[in-house]
Amino acid sequence: MEKELLAMIDESVAHIRSVSPVEPAIGIILGTGLGHLADSVLDKVEIPYSRIPHFMVSTVETHEGKLILGKLSGHQIVMMKGRFHIYEGYSMRDVSYPVRVMRALGAKILMVSNACGGLNKSHAAGDLMIISDHINLMGGNPLIGKNDPRLGPRFPDMSEPYDRGLIKLFEETALKLKINTHKGVYAALTGPSLETPAEYKFLRIIGADAVGMSTVPEAIVAVHCGMRVFGLSVITDLANTDTIEPVNLERIVKTARAASQKMSRLFCEALKKLKP
Numbered sequence: 001m002e003k004e005l006l007a008m009i010d011e012s013v014a015h016i017r018s019v020s021p022v023e024p025a026i027g028i029i030l031g032t033g034l035g036h037l038a039d040s041v042l043d044k045v046e047i048p049y050s051r052i053p054h055f056m057v058s059t060v061e062t063h064e065g066k067l068i069l070g071k072l073s074g075h076q077i078v079m080m081k082g083r084f085h086i087y088e089g090y091s092m093r094d095v096s097y098p099v100r101v102m103r104a105l106g107a108k109i110l111m112v113s114n115a116c117g118g119l120n121k122s123h124a125a126g127d128l129m130i131i132s133d134h135i136n137l138m139g140g141n142p143l144i145g146k147n148d149p150r151l152g153p154r155f156p157d158m159s160e161p162y163d164r165g166l167i168k169l170f171e172e173t174a175l176k177l178k179i180n181t182h183k184g185v186y187a188a189l190t191g192p193s194l195e196t197p198a199e200y201k202f203l204r205i206i207g208a209d210a211v212g213m214s215t216v217p218e219a220i221v222a223v224h225c226g227m228r229v230f231g232l233s234v235i236t237d238l239a240n241t242d243t244i245e246p247v248n249l250e251r252i253v254k255t256a257r258a259a260s261q262k263m264s265r266l267f268c269e270a271l272k273k274l275k276p
Contacts (some may be wrong), residue, residue, distance in 0.1 A: 027102030033256025044070030133229030184209025
């Protein structure tokens with residue numbers, strides 16, 4: 001018989017607390033090529049996912065697979081350096097499970113980042129996009145199944161999936177740092193195949209500004225368990241159907257890593273002004 005979700009969370013939390021006493025106020029998830037922010041964490045303790053009960057193991061080369069606890073810009077944080085994806089064969093519940101653990105550790109805010117394809121023609125590779133909303137095209141939902149009211153409501157409201165106060169904070173901080181940002185809608189598909197030109201056209205028609213293979217399950221679960229959510233996308237390539245070219249994964253990762261430095265500056269400075 002499958003173990004109850006709450007019992008699994010308790011076991012994961014017990015192991016993490018046996019390694020680190022940190023009680024984080026903020027949870028952070030770092031996407032492809034965006035690990036630079038982890039270098040700014042002070043007094044950090046790193047735990048491989050493979051040692052945490054019920055955590056999946058990342059099979060993607062660009063995702064290191066470590067849970068980091070420590071201090072960032074004066075806040076106690078828990079950080080995922082690398083995430084899990086549905087295309088790796090994991091379920092929606094699997095990929096969003098760490099968010100449950102972050103909340104159980106004490107985090108009330110989730111900050112999630114990703115590398116994605118740009119659909120908005122005003123965007124350029126290397127740009128940062130603050131997520132204002134999302135479109136779930138993954139064919140599922142991490143909340144399907146029995147609901148435990150101790151974890152969240154049966155029908156969570158999604159009228160504000162990304163916290164307006166956090167969006168405003170990051171926009172103001174970016175302006176101060178002279179970092180150009182966009183604001184837009186993120187569409188999530190499962191992958192691992194990239195989209196066809198017709199699919200890119202469809203995504204633009206329905207209102208998406210960027211497309212990727214993550215983030216949405218984590219955001220849904222975070223809202224379910226009462227967390228404020230902030231999302232930031234790094235545009236790594238452009239899906240312009242007029243000039244579309246075959247995807248170069250090496251170039252995508254290089255672009256993400258280059259943008260990771262300004263993303264880290266933005267996060268560190270914004271967190272200094274944040275009151276969880």
